[in-house]
Amino acid sequence: MPGTWGSLAALPAAWFIQGAFGGTGLGVASLAAFIVGVYASNAVIATGEDPDPGLIVIDEVAGQWITLLPVAGAATADPVLYGMGFVFFRLFDILKPWPVSWADRKIKGGLGVMLDDVFAALYAGAFLYGFALWAS
Secondary structure, X not given: OHHHHHHHHHHHHHHHHHHHHHHHHHHHHHHHHHHHHHHHHHHHHOOOOOOOOOOOOHHHXXXXXXXXXXXXXXXOOOHHHHHHHHHHHHHHHHHOXXXXXXXXXXXXXXXXXXXXXXXXXXXXXXHHHHHHHXXX
C-alpha cells in the first residue's frame, strides 16, 4: 500500500510543478527525485535487512512524475490524464513486465529501488501518451 499512497501523493506536487514550471520543470524534478532517491534509498537500506523497504516511496514519486511527462507540455494539467497516469503507473509497477521485473530482481541497492519504477513509468507514460492521443 505505501507505493499507492506515494504515487497518489506525487500527483498534486506534479500538478504544482507543471503549473509553475511546465513540462521541463517536471522533467527536472523527476531527475532530481531519481538522484536523491538513489542516495536516500542506499542510506535506508544500509540500516536494515530489507533490500526494498516499504517506507521508501520516493521511487513511486519519481515514477509517477516520469509517467506524466508525455502529457506535461500542456498549458494546464488535465485531471483525467493525471488520473489515467496514476492507474497506468500503478498497473505496471504491480504487474512488473520485463524489464521492470528484471530490475526489481537483479539490480541491488538504491539504484535497483529506483530503476524498476523508472521502467514501469516508461511503460505507463507510453500508454498514457496513447490514451491522450486517442482521447483528443
